[in-house]
Amino acid sequence: EAGVAQSPRYKIIEKRQSVAFWCNPISGHATLYWYQQILGQGPKLLIQFQNNGVVDDSQLPKDRFSAERLKGVDSTLKIQPAKLEDSAVYLCASSLGTGDYEQYFGPGTRLTVT
Amino acid sequence: GQQVMQIPQYQHVQEGEDFTTYCNSSTTLSNIQWYKQRPGGHPVFLIQLVKSGEVKKQKRLTFQFGEAKKNSSLHITATQTTDVGTYFCAGPDGGTSYGKLTFGQGTILTVHP
DSSP, rough: OOOOOOEEEEEEEOOEEEEEEEEOOTHHHHHHEEEEEOOTSSSSEEEEEEEEEEEEETSOOOOEEEEEOOSOOOOEEEEESGGGGGGGGEEEEEEEESSSOOOOOOOOEEEEEE | OEEEEEOEEEEEHHHHHOEEEEEEEESOOOOOOEEEEEESEEEEEEEEEEEEOOOEEETTEEEEEOSSEEEEEEEEEOOOOOGGGGEEEEEEEETTOOOOOEEEEEEEEEEEE
């Protein structure tokens, strides 16, 4: 079974530039998550999708971050414009459903904003 | 909002010594999950505990869920260098129906050979 795929793996941009991350979840997983993990901290949920609908985006900085999950499969997360404090690893995860399901994480995208 | 705290933040042990990390939630949890993240890697699911007082074992790892379902622990017996990494606990936000997970800040385990 293929795991969660993410690209790119690394990205370096200057502040005020834009960036996009892509995620392909495990086949058949209805729920997709985007997390932000700052060095030395646990993952923080940015947005959670159930199929192609958003179930939680309460911690997503909506003035600069956006995410979509077209057709309920792949997802993209965009930051525009980026700030220095956005430097982090962005993790995508998926699970069979919401609730008490284990989450499968992708390798992450390490973003450096200079 | 819900808070999940872990202690200690760091633990350095000699290979063969035991290791324990503790997790405390500000709210009662329906379940708790544990993940391991190797250096440079991504979190990998280890286990889920659901019942009050539940104890589960995976080889040298023992997981416990407190009676009040607000705390949990992970104990590793006779650590090995392969145990190196950060161990996270995560609990669902009881205020949601969709199980939004809140992760602790993790315990970083270093094992000296």
